[in-house]
Amino acid sequence: MDNRTERPLLLRxxxxxxPYFSLSSVFLRNFKKRLESSISxxxxxxxxxxxxxxxxxxxxxxxxxxxxxxxxxxxxxxxxTLLVITVLITGLSACSQNNADEFTVGILSGAQIPAFELxxxxxxxxxxxxxxxxxxxVNFVYQNAGGxxxxxxxxxxxxxxxxxxxxxxxxxxASQQALPVATNADIPLVYGIITDPVGAGLVTEISTxxxxxxxxxxxxxxxxELLGSELNAENRIAFLYTTDEPNSVASLERLxxxxxxxxxxxxxxxxxxxxxxxxHFINIAADPTIRGIYIPQDNQIxxxxxxxQNLNRSQNPERRLPIVVADLPIVAGxxxxxxxxxxxxxGAAAADIxxxxxxxxxxxxxxxxxxxxxxxxxxxxxxxQAIGFTIPSTLTERATRTF
Numbered sequence: 424m425d426n427r428t429e430r431p432l433l434l435r436x437x438x439x440x441x442p443y444f445s446l447s448s449v450f451l452r453n454f455k456k457r458l459e460s461s462i463s464x465x466x467x468x469x470x471x472x473x474x475x476x477x478x479x480x481x482x483x484x485x486x487x488x489x490x491x492x493x494x495x496x497x498x499x500x501x502x503x504t505l506l507v508i509t510v511l512i513t514g515l516s517a518c519s520q521n522n523a524d525e526f527t528v529g530i531l532s533g534a535q536i537p538a539f540e541l542x543x544x545x546x547x548x549x550x551x552x553x554x555x556x557x558x559x560x561v562n563f564v565y566q567n568a569g570g571x572x573x574x575x576x577x578x579x580x581x582x583x584x585x586x587x588x589x590x591x592x593x594x595x596x597a598s599q600q601a602l603p604v605a606t607n608a609d610i611p612l613v614y615g616i617i618t619d620p621v622g623a624g625l626v627t628e629i630s631t632x633x634x635x636x637x638x639x640x641x642x643x644x645x646x647x648e649l650l651g652s653e654l655n656a657e658n659r660i661a662f663l664y665t666t667d668e669p670n671s672v673a674s675l676e677r678l679x680x681x682x683x684x685x686x687x688x689x690x691x692x693x694x695x696x697x698x699x700x701x702x703h704f705i706n707i708a709a710d711p712t713i714r715g716i717y718i719p720q721d722n723q724i725x726x727x728x729x730x731x732q733n734l735n736r737s738q739n740p741e742r743r744l745p746i747v748v749a750d751l752p753i754v755a756g757x758x759x760x761x762x763x764x765x766x767x768x769x770g771a772a773a774a775d776i777x778x779x780x781x782x783x784x785x786x787x788x789x790x791x792x793x794x795x796x797x798x799x800x801x802x803x804x805x806x807x808q809a810i811g812f813t814i815p816s817t818l819t820e821r822a823t824r825t826f
Contacts, residue, residue, distance in 0.1 A: 526559070530543060533597030536725075539594060542766045553774065564585065572600055583610060595670055613630070615770050618635055620632065642717065645747060650714050662689045704735065704738060717747050718746065747759065759807050
């Protein structure tokens with residue numbers, strides 16, 4: 424039997440109830456899904472539901488004919504009764520199906536970068552663990568867009584056509600491309616490793632997830648400990664970023680917002696503008712008030728960390744500066760330190776949200792944000808030695824990992 428035959432009736436039923444009950448969008452999505460997953464049962468009982476709906480109309484007509492006051496209270500009483508019957512039958516039908524115990528999640532990775540490569544297994548392992556603890560099964564369909572926005576849209580459309588139960592997207596651009604597809608297909612979208620979900624327009628009734636936005640006060644404290652001095656007019660930080668990257672722009676604004684005035688000096692390059700880095704390092708080296716370099720979660724620049732390392736090392740020995748990055752996996756490639764998010768844990772936080780949506784039918788009040796206590800500290804002692812910089816022992820002693 425074609426499921427589409429009965430779908431209009433089911434949608435009319437859900438639509439009939441919606442105006443009278445304050446049901447969350449998550450409940451309605453799960454309600455609709457449960458109805459459609461049990462379509463053969465519904466078909467066998469279609470006469471019962473047709474009779475219920477006809478009875479509703481007859482009851483109203485009879486009440487009016489007898490002069491009864493069919494007020495809102497009476498109407499709600501009838502509707503509550505209808506809803507209870509509906510839910511009971513739905514529950515009974517679900518017990519005879521295995522569909523509710525098995526889920527399919529489409530994973531859309533925006534690019535092939537270390538952060539996403541850590542976030543993906545973190546999400547998969549945690550969601551699998553949660554599902555198995557409840558006697559349920561989850562299947563994953565993984566696709567990588569390779570940094571291509573159009574490909575992200577194509578992948579999201581493929582997931583929609585496959586009728587996955589949920590989409591997990593990694594990265595701002597990929598999540599933005601997936602959102603309209605998820606909205607049209609009524610598929611929950613959970614994102615991960617995004618610096619500014621609000622600014623990216625990703626906090627909606629169908630999308631939520633885990634942010635990787637750092638508590639910026641921790642970054643200032645790290646620099647001040649590295650330099651042995653508070654930030655001021657004589658101790659400033661160069662902020663190296665891509666001007667077309669929303670996450671990087673948001674990070675700059677947030678870092679400047681918690682720093683002494685004019686102590687964070689921006690050095691921006693456009694997308695596909697790596698050739699500008701050479702001049703920036705010349706300018707940084709020429710400014711004696713700049714004592715360190717900070718690189719946010721910026722895919723273009725962190726993807727060329729070897730180039731950044733070489734430019735920093737090629738300067739006058741007195742002007743080889745400590746580089747701090749916002750991505751833990753990047754530290755080994757040429758930075759001195761990173762106090763940042765464990766991306767596997769960030770993926771796991773997104774999995775907790777996905778589990779609540781799929782199994783418990785609950786939607787989080789807000790997206791997950793990392794706290795200072797949840798951050799990890801990576802130190803690259805080898806790079807520090809190469810540029811002639813001494814890392815304070817207070818940092819090396821509490822480092823989560825040292826290279």
